[in-house]
Amino acid sequence: MTSALIPLLPATERALLHRIAVAQSDGRAPSFAAGVARDGYPVWTAVRSAAGGRGESADTQYRIGSITKTFTAVLVMRLRDEGLLDLQDPLEKHLPGTDAGHATIAQLLAHSAGLSAESPAPWWERTPGSLRPELADVLGGQTRMHPPGRRHHYSNTGYTLLGSLVAAVRGASWEEVLRQEILEPLSLNRTSARPEAPYADGWAVHPWADALLPEPMEDLGLMAPAGQLWSTVADLCRFGAFLATGDNRVLSVSSLREMRTPAAPAENGESESTYGLGMQILRVNGRTLVGHGGSLPGFLAGLWVSVEDGIAAAALANATSGPLSAVVAAELVGIVAEAEPRIPEPWKPLSAVDQELLALTGPWYWGTYAFGVRLLPERGLELQPLRGAGRGARFVAEEDGTWTGLDGYYAGETLRVVRRADGSVLHLDLASFVFTREPYEPDAGVPGGVDPQGWRGLPG
Template sequence: MTTNDSPSAYGGELLSTATRALMHRVAVEQARGRTPSLIGGVVRDGELVWSGSRSMIEGHAPDTDTQYRIGSLTKSFVAVLVMRLRDEGRLALTDPLERHLPGTRVGEVTIGQLLAHTSGIASETPGPWWERTPGDVRPELADVLGAAPVKHPAGRRHHYSNPGFALLGAVVARLRGVPWGDALQQEVLDPLGMGRTGLLPRPPAAGGFAVHPWADVMVPEAVQRTGVMAPAGELWSTVDDLARWAAFLAGGHDGVLDEATVAHMREPAAPPEASTPGAGYGLGIQILRHHGRTLAGHTGSMPGFLAAVWVSVEDRLGAVALANSTSGPAVGGLAADLLTITADAEPAFPAPWRPADSLDAALLDLAGAWYWGTHPFGLLVLASGDVELRPLSGQGRGTRFHVEHDGTWTGRDGYYAGETLRAVRRDDGTLSHLDVGSFVFTRTPYDPQAPVPGGFPGWS
């Protein structure tokens, strides 16, 4: 047996020990969750590398081309349409809704608050349960809000709102001049090659069922078109298509959204709820801490169906789980476990280290030890031209900085995320100190020749 130390050694099919553990996890969830059928998939480096399914009928398990309704995963697709408008300059996340969709009675909430479920709008529609009611019962947006739609002050807390995404779908339709579903097809589904994802099921498609909670019997669930509420949960998809979606959520796609914008969507944008530790929400993206990993994606449910997609960017993995039961199987936990089983069994190979072709001498001048007061830090210059500033001992505020066109660097993570790092030089061109959001880093502790507020007189 030979080995290969290139990143491609991580690709290809999974090892047999991993596939058995994955199939066992799917089988257990199908039986324990008492669902007519269940299918899971694992995505590695953007490719579906494993799938497994179980059905109540031996030999008739679904395959990766079988459609299931994916419920609130739809919200992530709508969020991508909104972020495309943002990147084009058609709207800003700080814009009030009224600017783009007048007359809703909640016009003061912002686009960003709607995406992050911090608008304070009611979680559900007034009157009949929207998921089980024909969409023509609510033909207008006003019908999904009711007389008192605001339940919390905007921006104060995370309060999941299905009507909020109905509003975002209407914003997309108004700014694009076409129904949001048409915009989705043209701008997202077609470029990503998701030909089996859409607003309507197409054979082969699973039927949805409700399983009796206290008896081993089940009945079919009616499939309702949800009208103006469709942006909250209308879509159908397959494991094959959702594998492509997982790859997109991990790295973006040219012509849809670039990697930086998708990364922004995965960042927490809402305060966590005390009742759900380990969970968070970005911009149309759920965030989950699972066995020490940060996962991003979304779960979904509609009558007769459950769905989940998670990705771990660090592990270069994604996972999908779909079931055709109103309740029972924990597909969110199942998808997270499929990802974890794979990551633990076959951890990702890091990219090989390679030196830079060349680095400017002035940039190399920044490398080495720096001091914030008396606390030592090290600055590492990367081949990309980015820099990392990390504490050398004890606790400290470390950050990776991305190089900008003006010769400064912008913090990408940690305490200094978004802050600017500047290399300050003396009149003779020699390096004086680093300025990070007004914090001064010097080559020696409290350098007497540098502007160090709070320094000790006579320090040497």
């Protein structure tokens, strides 16, 4: 039985409930909802509401703010995978006429295009999008705050451009494309661009008194792709599971892996936090989390996924400040992962063994460094150092008989077998590095040659 089908232990459930109860109480949130999924299955949800509140449930919608950006990024990656654009294309190629046409699509996804963080006044999150009817009104000429590609500078305006890019390439509104290409295929039936009952009201809590003030809930217009969406903890956990495993109806696991890879330099002092393509990446207590935080006046949200542990957690509050939902969601992942470590799948032998590939396994040497090659399913290979730290990687088989690195130093690099005239293996070539069966094997094609006198002792 997989861990997904095993209920959480009562002690784990109590720890999760305690954490969100503290968040709601200390953060003075009118309500606080949270959920956890394990291996794609929901395993826990809970809601804490203020006395006399509306009685929010796990099916209550909250505004999720900038978690919307991850949805928008998935739509852009779909366009890339369909060959309709390249991530290195300048925006101008597909969305002409903006002042930010010099920025590449990859830079916009990674918040490294150098654009301004916010739209010009008035405060866009508390005013209707009708005040900014054109992209020029959103950008306000603030398109070169920093040199493109040089630093991570979070930009809501950049994701406005990406939403308009999706609409321009698809010939339909961002909202309609989102519904057809993500929400419906993933059955995110309680995620929408506008609130659908039951939904939580957004509140500001007075900093020095237990008093409430309703926050406006504006339609953000062109800024919608940066922060418009409403969702529930159940839908967010389902979306989080998709971010880990992929769904070929929406986006492949390889493209999601690309999104989860750091794409922008970290700010000074933020080595534990980086950004991929539409996803924030955190290192928390030795664990890598991917996802996004979100906020709009009246709402705080967080969605984090540990791909290695197979755990996704979402936390939502209807308060402008107070309970740090993104922090709590990350802590919920840690609570489950540490209390109930993932049960590994049973070991299974390969269904078929290619004898030619089997002959490539075992020890290889790069100079005097020892590595081991293992055979993986679907003709894949894994190269790992046999002692100490080193440049290990997994490789996926290509149709031309080579392999492409999936991770680590050799991600994207080509591994090929170099053979002698008689068909026997001369050496492995990996990104120009020669791996031989023996250290500096004399006839194996080591660049620079091998001293003909061979190995010797230290001269006296």
